[in-house]
Amino acid sequence: MTDHNEKLTAKSIPHSVWPADWLRKAEKEAADSLGITLYELMLRAGEAAFKLAREYYPGTQHWLVMCGHGNNGGDGYVVARLAQAAGIAVTLIAQESDKPLPEEAEQARDAWLNAAGMIHAPEVTWPADVDLIIDGLLGTGLTSAPRENLAGLIEKINQHHAPVFALDIPSGLVAETGATPGSVVNANHTLTFIALKPGLLTGKARDVVGELHYHSLGLEAWLQGETAPIARFDSADLPRWLKPRKPASHKGSNGRLVIIGGDHGTAGAIRMTGEAALRAGAGLVRVLTRTENIAPLITARPELMVHELTAASLEESLEWADVIVIGPGLGQQEWGKKALRKVENSRKPMLWDADALNLLAINPDKRQNRVITPHPGEASRLLNCAVSQIESDRLLAADRLVKRYGGCVVLKGAGTVVISQDGECGLVDVGNAGMGSGGMGDVLSGIIGALLAQKLNPYDAACAGCVAHGAAADVLADKFGTRGMLASDLFSSLYLFVNPDLNTRNHD
Known part of the structure; x- marks a missing residue:
């Protein structure tokens, strides 16, 4: 030998x-x-x-x-x-x-x-x-x-x-x-x-x-x-999705994103999604939310454009936006339901998360222009089965989700599964136990939404977004440990991974 x-x-x-x-x-x-x-x-x-x-x-x-x-x-x-x-x-x-x-x-x-x-x-x-x-x-x-x-x-x-x-x-x-x-x-x-x-x-x-x-x-x-038939993705894959920007690019060319949600008491969710979208490179981010959330959100992150969610503002924003994200803090009351009914008629690229998924489980439909990002509990409602069934075969669960709902599915959890209706399948090999805290999914929605706005196709945006999200958390875990990590902490390291050319130079 x-x-x-x-x-x-x-x-x-x-x-x-x-x-x-x-x-x-x-x-x-x-x-x-x-x-x-x-x-x-x-x-x-x-x-x-x-x-x-x-x-x-x-x-x-x-x-x-x-x-x-x-x-x-x-x-x-x-x-x-x-x-x-x-x-x-x-x-x-x-x-x-x-x-x-x-x-x-x-x-x-x-x-x-x-x-x-x-x-x-x-x-x-x-x-x-x-x-x-x-x-x-x-x-x-x-x-x-x-x-x-x-x-x-x-x-x-x-x-x-x-x-x-x-x-x-x-x-x-x-x-x-x-x-x-x-x-x-x-x-x-x-x-x-x-x-x-x-x-x-x-x-x-x-x-x-x-x-x-x-x-x-x-x-x-x-x-x-x-x-x-299956790909493993980590931070080494980011350069093929996220190219350096051209010097003459501007906010308009970097995509217009509208984010809808933030019912009473959930301003934090929509704020994290909005800031994550900015940090991931969206050119313009508009938030439609409750009136009471406008001042706190603008104060916390003045780069966000924040408006009250009304029938008129929603219609105008859906026309204005390149990409739509709906769900973080949306709630399941009539306020959120009305917004979702309007959004579901759009043919623009969109991402549904959180309560948008809970409402989708009640009135399921199938569409090609949508990314859904369920955690196992949401996936169990979407498939009308026990969480244990989801976790016993996560690849099969993701496949069932994409066959039922179309588009692209991100089944979150340890070893996130991303699958498209065209048969592409990836396992995201980054992330850590520190991500088991509130708001991580809201941040992920903003990142993927921003990458969609920057013209990545849904599958690539989902894969790149999940990798950047998990890799940013890994930097924090290596430095500070996994206990006590906050979703908003990821903003301090996310830039390294949405700019992989910078990351490569820093490690040469």
Whole structure:
């Protein structure tokens, strides 16, 4: 395997994401096309995992390797053999089964036994000095809760003080969806092989994957000949959406945006949406709201043009605007309903959020010119199902939403999903737990609305807006932590990401 050493270091995370079931079927085809056996792939996976685990935990002296009864376990046998050869004490525990091991996993087990390795039953007492756990129990084929005997092992892993390094995916995490239907390993690091799977990036993934690493095992050339159905987006993608402005651009060329909302007691929501739109580069932002909100909003942000929402001002503003945002603080009373009934007849690009979505759930319709940005609770109302159903398969939920409502859907949450009616699908790989506070969605609506006003198409505006929003929050989290982050705090770092050319220069 030494010929492949230069290939067996972990690579940066790719921007293509592949369905786990497709990948399992395609793996043999890929290996055959390159003249590689599945056992050779397993050896590469085990060597890559061993090298990375040793890199992150160089002082560890006793590894506990947990092997399941599939190819994930086969990877574990390879790791165990390499660790033992390097002078590390290894205790290997294997899941028992009546079924035979896959051929390549059996080869890996035999190589471990031939190297004088021992295999222990799951009920063995764990040595007291174990200082690293290698998780190779369950792989990407899991679709339901782990069986009771495996669940017990998983809980024991989670209760142990040693860090956990997961092979391909933490055991118990569903590779297709990111759901955790039962017990799941809480890993400190996960090294995934060949391609990214959706379940590593959305759902409960953020809670259990730890730091994610990737290795192609030498199949990158084959993958490049395929078109991934899902994209992973982070701040590195922003320059392709957000080009530097031309020197002669002016406020008119940067888009006119009208934002409608802010019923009694919700001026804060509409103010944050308005300021976010300005901070994201909209040329002119008009707010239509309650009379009582006008003075506070102008005082707080004088660059906003704030007017009372009336039939006349709404009609004139819909004619004036390039893009419409409705929903933040809109309420569900007649005041908001009347505005929404007028807005829904417009053919201009628009974004609906918050109470506009709650009203849409009552009177659903389908349109091409609209971005909707539901959180899981709003999505559950739009689809008339439980929040747990939304979270059990976020990609499926987003697909159902776009089929029912059209346009572009942003399903917010950890691992935000963006999907268009044309079949484009992206997972937004930025953001953090500090964003779990009021007003974050209002800010996002303003950012996406501003990008629509700057002539991005709905899907690109939604993706770029979500990335800039989450990346701005990540800067704050790195500096100040996640607890106590306010939605309006994002304005201090947002400029870095809506001006990616500046961000690039600052990091050169």
